[in-house]
Amino acid sequence: MCGIIGYSGYRPAVPLLVEGLHRLEYRGYDSSGVAFDVLDRINVIKAEGKLSNLEAKLDSEMTLLATTGIGHTRWATHGLPVERNAHPHLSQDGAIAIVHNGIIENFQQLKDELTAKGHTFLSDTDTEVLAHLIGEERLSAPTLLDAFAAALRRAHGAYAVVLLSPEEHGVLYAARMSAPLLLGVGAGECFIGSDIPAFLPYTRDVVFLSDGEIVRVENESWEVFGLESLESRTSAKSVTRIAWDMHAAAKDGFKHFMLKEIMEQPRVIKDCLTGRLTGYGVDRRVSLPELDGLPVPSRLHIVACGTSYNAGLWGRQLIERMGGIPVDVDIASEFRYRDPILRPDEMVLVISQSGETADTLAALQLARGKGCRVIGLCNVVGSSIARESDVVLYTQAGPEISVASTKAMCSQMTLLALIALYFGQRRSPAVCDPSLLEALEALSGRLQEELPLMNERAKQLAEKFARTRGFFYLGRGCCEALAYEGALKLKEISYIHAEGYAAGEMKHGPIALVDSDFSSFALALDDDLFPKVKSNIQEILARRGRVIALVQRRGTGMAPRIEAEEVWELPASHPVAAGFLALPALQLFSYHVADYLGNDVDQPRNLAKSVTVE
């Protein structure tokens, strides 16, 4: 997820671009850049790191002459967050500059084709390949718009892209496919942005672009075309007046970043799967080229902290059952000090959203010191853990702003499911569980449908249980890890004491805590262990404990009969996909309890987003 902005009008463009990028920094902040055309030449200025590093380079008078320009703040998905990979990127002849948000899935094939034609590339990014492709198409296309459209038709994947060229001074072209892009229409000027905050102080009049549309902008005039045949679509577009204030706009209208990020999970699953599934039908397979150069480990040690540890615990059974590999899961702060026995044919998989967690980094360094290969599973490209791992798999979840980790765990679970299937394929290439792959690919749409209902139900229950003395979260099998995660979420943002427990452990002591003022959240999903969890719920009810039972409807559409103070029904699903439905339910319940109690949901007390100290 990156932030892009364009401006065409009567004011100096660069200051407006930088101001807009500051308001888009929550979409990514590991490098940034601007391009503007002055005296028929494109000027590109970029910087690694925070936006202030870019501003330090924009001191020349030149930057105040241009009234058309494009800008970008990056969340790296291809290529390290270094200056050469920062946007904007140029065509081979330097006559076209673009900024891009999204992932061009077939960029390598296009890059090979262009290289064979003599193109040379300065960066590792998919975006530069697109810029070169547009330039190559321009050699034969009648107009710049034709060249832009021809290149986009060949680019597979997600993109929101803005193009600048001195060939049409003062004009910007932009297009979108499965990535947000909208037009801000002002008096004598137009803005193009990934999101409303980019230009909200200058105009509230917005035209939302749809997938497969290209817009041409020159000062206050704009025209919309269909990508396939460049037919005019301007008359079908309407201008919407935005009522949000700046604060709300950065959260896309959500009250907190946490709620926004929970609701982003359908996109996160889709982005995490992008480029990692090949073939069709019975030949559909998982592709993780990062792992192709590694042997299949004799044992896998998953090491992480907090939510990432819970994700690893969830993935263990999958990797053992589908990948055929024995798996241990360790908390990093314990692993690093217990001098673990690691053999050269084993591997360590470290999971970290930030890629900077001190204990996890130390565990990685310990493993490598013992001659063990390390696979990193990170969300931040170029982070310490990513750089020190032997190979790294990126979760591509976009920046996670809220301290409580939500969409990161969803992306980690998605990647762990792919890893399980991948190692299963390595063991017996002909085998790949088609039902799980189908379920994973359908998840994004399923979750998109379910989340609004889940949100309402979570709010209802939160108001009813917010004053409880304490909570058990109970689960068995894959739900044990989800129980730990549900308890962690409630603790860290509502400050109510909550413990995740393997449901079968209740009778070994913890059940002494149960009384009419103590609540339990029991995960009784549609799996073989349902009857056991149902009995555990009975044990709690017999002691007058309060119970929320999270259950799943069966294929028949009916949920199982279960006694509890509240029964929360989720839709039927593949057993593995059930975890992706239960996770947001747990997240939303905690969110609404904390919001109901008036807590600072995004910045809970005592916590930091990344624990870079022991």
Ligand code: AGP
């Ligand atoms: C989870 O909501 C917390 N923010 C925390 O437990 C977090 O998951 C943990 O600190 C690990 O962070 P990492 O994934 O960035 O390594």
